[in-house]
Amino acid sequence: MKLSVIGLGKLGACSAACFSYKGFDVIGVDINKNFVDAINQGKAPVYEPRLQELISQSKGRLKATQDYEEALKESEVTFLIVPTPSKEDGHFSDKYLQDSLRHLAAALKRLNKKHHIFVITSTVSPGTTENQLIPLIETVSGRKLNKDFSVCYNPEFIALGSVITDFLNPDLILIGESQESAGRELEKIYEKVCDNKPRMARMSLVSAEITKISLNSYVTMKISFANTLANICESIPGADVDDITKALGADKRISPYYLKGGLSFGGPCFPRDNRAFSAFAAHYGIDAVLAKATDKVNHMQVEHLSSKIISYVSHYENKVISILGLAYKPNTPVIEESPAIKLIEDLLKKDMEVIVYDPLAMENVKAHFGDNILYASSVKDCFANTSICIIMSFFDEMKAIDNSYIINEPTVLIDCWRIMDPSLFNKKVIYIPLGRYTRDIK
Numbered sequence: 260m261k262l263s264v265i266g267l268g269k270l271g272a273c274s275a276a277c278f279s280y281k282g283f284d285v286i287g288v289d290i291n292k293n294f295v296d297a298i299n300q301g302k303a304p305v306y307e308p309r310l311q312e313l314i315s316q317s318k319g320r321l322k323a324t325q326d327y328e329e330a331l332k333e334s335e336v337t338f339l340i341v342p343t344p345s346k347e348d349g350h351f352s353d354k355y356l357q358d359s360l361r362h363l364a365a366a367l368k369r370l371n372k373k374h375h376i377f378v379i380t381s382t383v384s385p386g387t388t389e390n391q392l393i394p395l396i397e398t399v400s401g402r403k404l405n406k407d408f409s410v411c412y413n414p415e416f417i418a419l420g421s422v423i424t425d426f427l428n429p430d431l432i433l434i435g436e437s438q439e440s441a442g443r444e445l446e447k448i449y450e451k452v453c454d455n456k457p458r459m460a461r462m463s464l465v466s467a468e469i470t471k472i473s474l475n476s477y478v479t480m481k482i483s484f485a486n487t488l489a490n491i492c493e494s495i496p497g498a499d500v501d502d503i504t505k506a507l508g509a510d511k512r513i514s515p516y517y518l519k520g521g522l523s524f525g526g527p528c529f530p531r532d533n534r535a536f537s538a539f540a541a542h543y544g545i546d547a548v549l550a551k552a553t554d555k556v557n558h559m560q561v562e563h564l565s566s567k568i569i570s571y572v573s574h575y576e577n578k579v580i581s582i583l584g585l586a587y588k589p590n591t592p593v594i595e596e597s598p599a600i601k602l603i604e605d606l607l608k609k610d611m612e613v614i615v616y617d618p619l620a621m622e623n624v625k626a627h628f629g630d631n632i633l634y635a636s637s638v639k640d641c642f643a644n645t646s647i648c649i650i651m652s653f654f655d656e657m658k659a660i661d662n663s664y665i666i667n668e669p670t671v672l673i674d675c676w677r678i679m680d681p682s683l684f685n686k687k688v689i690y691i692p693l694g695r696y697t698r699d700i701k
């Protein structure tokens with residue numbers, strides 16, 4: 260079976276690479292010519308661990324074009340993985356889906372194809388596929404749903420930084436289907452692609468659309484709950500959030516995942532999927548109080564950390580704050596809704612000076628903050644310029660941090676995820692783990 264993938268960005272490039280790596284002939288389409296050229300030169304158009312390796316191993320099965328008709332002609336199934344930016348009201352815009360489907364449907368009209376399956380992978384607001392996208396395909400192509408073409412809704416539950424691993428080893432393949440035969444074809448594709456045997460959840464299009472945003476809204480609720488616990492523990496001598504969440508997670512009604520108290524959630528999916536859940540509920544007259552509270556706790560978490568930092572700054576003459584880890588999670592350059600970015604914005608509002616370092620995200624951060632902050636050339640450089648250092652995420656260079664890095668004594672080290680070993684430091688460091696009680700410094 261031949262596949263096409265429309266949109267070769269962070270998720271689309273990885274999906275196309277995984278499909279071709281697993282033996283499918285794949286043709287990608289993107290309006291960004293650089294991305295098309297990159298794929299045709301065997302290069303990864305975006306950074307993601309293992310993406311380059313998979314593209315290099317696709318052995319001529321992966322190519323790209325800007326011609327939708329060529330892609331449609333050379334495939335039986337088309338995955339649409341284009342952006343669906345959030346609107347002011349929290350719903351997702353389907354503008355880019357409509358743009359690409361208009362081209363594809365026009366090509367379908369011109370081509371003499373027996374049948375085609377369109378798979379919407381982009382995150383959409385519930386109801387979009389049936390109420391907006393299918394009527395558009397029928398109108399432009401003049402073809403009939405479930406006779407000339409069928410449609411599936413098949414979102415991915417990947418995390419940036421581990422897209423390839425997540426894609427090849429999912430817990431769940433979620434398939435909304437306009438007809439049973441289309442869902443079965445998609446299931447067959449994933450049986451070939453996945454390294455594991457995931458649960459196949461097949462249902463109506465709208466149920467799958469609701470499932471996608473509900474899952475992320477639920478996960479963010481867990482994160483906000485763990486963060487609230489962490490904040491409480493900080494005020495209670497002897498309390499340790501990790502001991503508590505490990506025990507909670509052992510109960511199978513709860514599970515241990517996404518239950519580590521620390522920083523707020525960020526990135527291109529969690530915050531906006533949760534807000535989309537509230538917007539969707541409101542559209543049907545339901546006040547999604549839990550989802551709204553999750554969002555509120557997430558904002559408060561940044562303020563909580565910022566106030567803690569300010570309380571330490573008052574003890575120092577050197578008021579430069581260093582931030583290690585800027586992307587919203589490790590192994591990615593993406594800074595969208597990153598807690599580090601929100602923290603820096605808050606600290607700048609409070610007239611603090613900030614110096615930052617991240618192994619992957621520096622270019623994106625420079626584009627965002629320009630000359631308003633200082634940029635370190637290494638982890639060591641960060642420590643040399645500050646007495647207050649905040650560890651926001653973990654990356655390999657941090658493994659080398661020890662006493663020799665500490666230039667200004669004492670240095671306050673705020674460890675948001677409790678990843679450092681405090682026994683590495685002597686009295687040169689005041690170690691402050693979030694989620695555990697620490698005495699005030701005098």
Ligand SMILES: NC(=O)c1ccc[n+]([C@@H]2O[C@H](COP(=O)([O-])OP(=O)(O)OC[C@H]3O[C@@H](n4cnc5c(N)ncnc54)[C@H](O)[C@@H]3O)[C@@H](O)[C@H]2O)c1
Pocket residue numbers: 265266267268269270271288289290291294340341342343355358359380381382383414415416417418419527528
């Ligand atoms: N990135 C993630 O972690 C993630 C996870 C789950 C779901 N999603 C969803 O997947 C979708 C894509 O996300 P992404 O992160 O890959 O976005 P992205 O911005 O990284 O990539 C989208 C690509 O689509 C291209 N594009 C835009 N309009 C097009 C058109 N008309 N025809 C062809 N190409 C077009 C863009 O040039 C870009 O390369 C979104 O709906 C997002 O919510 C993303």
